[in-house]
Amino acid sequence: MKLINKKIDESIKQKLINTGRHPIVSQILAARNISSSKDVDYPIEQLLSPNKLLNCDEAADFLSDAIQKQKKITIVGDYDADGASGSSVAILGFRLLGIEVDFLIPSRFKNGYGLSSEIVDMANTKETDIIITVDNGIASFEGISHANDLGIDVIVTDHHLQAENLPDAKFIINPNQKKCSFPSKNLCGAGVVFYLLIAIRKKLRDQNYFDNLNVDEPNLLQILDLVALATIADMVKMDFNNRLLVHHGLRVIRSQQCNLGLKKLFMLTNKSHLTALTSDLSFVIAPKINAAGRMDDMSLGVACLTATNENEAHEYARQLIEFNFQRKKTETDMQEEAQAIMRGFNNNNKTICLFNDKWHQGVIGILASRLKENFYRPVIIFAQDESGYLKGSARSIEGFHVRDAIDLVAKKNPEVIVTFGGHAMAAGLTIKKDRFDSFVQSFEEVAESILKPEDLSEIIEVDDSILQDNINVHIIDEINQLEWGNGFQRPLFTDTFDCVDQKVIKGLHTKLNLTKHNQTFESIFFNYQESIPDRVKCLYTLETNKFNNTNKVTLNIKKIIHE
Structure with a gap:
């Protein structure tokens, strides 16, 4: 692991200070990839236009007509948090536009990913006229062909990378299809369907739809909480x-207009949606929604996010939290088993591929992420599905496009991989059980041809320490309330401390007191139980503790740095 201090653009820093931002906040922002103070100012008018999305205008024409004719529309989502949130965006958005739509979420265990022929048949039993996929569909050749045979129109909204060819859908809206010139290639599935809803609303407005019904034009910004x-x-x-979408989504979450299901998830976790941070969405809310798809049925997640009353939302949120407890227990067991296997790991290997016939298919993605963090290698974890195939979940490192790597394996050994798809940093695949060893060997060979030894040393960018700057709760709150996420990373710091006290809590986490500059900081190191030396260098984020009327700056330890 190599630590590199982020470079601060002093000119940008001064411009940010001149706009009224605190000097420390300005320093942190000036160390990000921004070219002016306008890059961290988010007026809604700056949102990219839907007409730049290929096929969005034509699909909106088609769907505005379908709404007025009250055609039966079924949303087909995905079983992760993006798919559930995106499906909910579609359901709530169409409801605001004056039509109730149905939805189907494929079972991770019974149906697998995407719009399969089986899911099309289920939609057909609902007398569906139009299927709209959310966060899937770009690779659903067979399912879309089957829908066409049944006379069901399919509109694909997706953001995953396309293969060489495209399925024969009525319309495909995906910023990552090769002919699409939409400037941002980073929309998530919920973001894509939100853009479609904006375009439909404009078509309806132009057709005087709302005036003719004597109703107010709906404010679609109210569903940006789920897009965020x-x-x-x-x-x-x-x-x-994306930062602009998240900025306005956070404004909704922090208001009384926050989605009912989200409110209840915050409340039952003893947190307030009124002070929500992006880190809360990452580590508190998303795992609970994901737990439904990992352990049972993601329809529960959609039901929670589309609940129409407090009691419904409360009960669905309670069930999601229960599923998350089950997920944590399963994950702990799988991690222990994986650690036992990894004791014999050959450090010369550039990849990690593991399979255990007892592992839970819904939790392999989390295990892959944990092992990637610990060993900094591309990781694929496999579990056996009900039909005897192995389902794999891949996580990668910088410089290794895992979806493309799996594609190379498929081209060299077409008999090994049944299906696959994904992104640069994450992918999913299905292989034949008796081909596991062959896949492991081929995947390692591909990695050998791409990765150099130095690629396996993680590089972490850190911000200059601010502990000496008389920081307080207000400054840290101002920092943490910003639109942090992938590619616009929340500040990470490193310092050397004296450890004056430590204890393991709940058998899982280490709570400690660290001192520096004559200040003592309460600190927490999650999922770490080993003894910490008296003098220790840490990688950490800064948090605030306001529990029981306290107001303290605290540290969340991410790694111990061994020098």
Whole structure:
């Protein structure tokens, strides 16, 4: 691991100070990839236009007509937080536009990913006229062909990378299809369908739809809370357009207009939505929604986020939290088993591929992420599905496009991989069980041809320490309330401390007191139980503790730095 201090653009820093920002906040922002103070100012008017999304205008024409004819529309989502949030955005958005739509979320365990022929048949039993996919569809060739045979129109809204060819859908809206010139390629699934809803509203406005019904034109900004959740949860890159979406989504979350299901998830976790941070969406809310798809049925997540009354929302949120407890227990067991396997790991290997026939298919992605963090290698974890195939979840490192790497394996060994898809940093695949060893070997060979030894040393960018600057709760709150996420990273700091007290709590985490500059900081190191030396260098984020009327700056330890 190598630590590099972020470079501060002094000119940008001064301009930010001149706009009224605190000097410390300005320093941190000036160390990000921004070219002017306008890059951290987010007027809604700066949102990219939907007409720049290929096929969005034509699809909006088609759907505005379908709304007025009250055609039966079914949303087909995905079983992760982006898919559930995006499906909920679609359901709530169409409701605001004057039509109730149905939805289907494929089971991770029974149906697998995407719009399959089986899911199309389920939609057909609902007398569906139009299927709109959310966060999937770009690779659903068979399912879309089957829908066409049944006379069901399919509109794909997706953000995943396309293959060489495209399915024969009525319309495909995806900023990452090759002919799309939309400036931001980083929209999540919920973001794409939100853009479609904006375009539909404009078509309806132009047709005097709202005036003719004597109703107010709906404010679609009220569902940006779910777009913000999905953007953070799916870890898409936080370019300006995504930061703008998250900025306005956070404003909704921090207001009384916050989604009912989100409110209840915050409340039952003893947090307030009124002070929500992007880190709360990442580490508090998203895991609970994801737990439904990992452990059972993501329809529960959609039900929570589309609940129409307090009692419904409360009960659905309670069930999500229970599923998350189950997920944590399963994850702990799987981590222990994986650690036992990894004791014999050959450090010369550039990849990690593990399979255990007892592992839970819904938790392999989390395990892959944990191992990637610990060993800094591309990782694929496999579990067996009900039909005997192995489902794999991949997580990667910088410089290794894991979806493309799996594609190379598929081209060299077409008999090994059944299906695959994904992004640079994460992917999913299905392989034949008897081909596991062959896949592991081929995947390692691909990595050997791409990765150099230095690529396996993690580089972490850190901000200059601010502990000596008389920081207080207000400054840290101002920092943490910003639109942090992938590619616009929340500040990470490193310092050397004296450890004056430590204890393991709940058998899982280490609570400690660290001193520096004659200040003592309460600190927490999650999922760490080993003894910490008296003198220790840490990688950490700064938090605030306001529990029981206290107001303290605290440290969240991310890593111990061994020098």
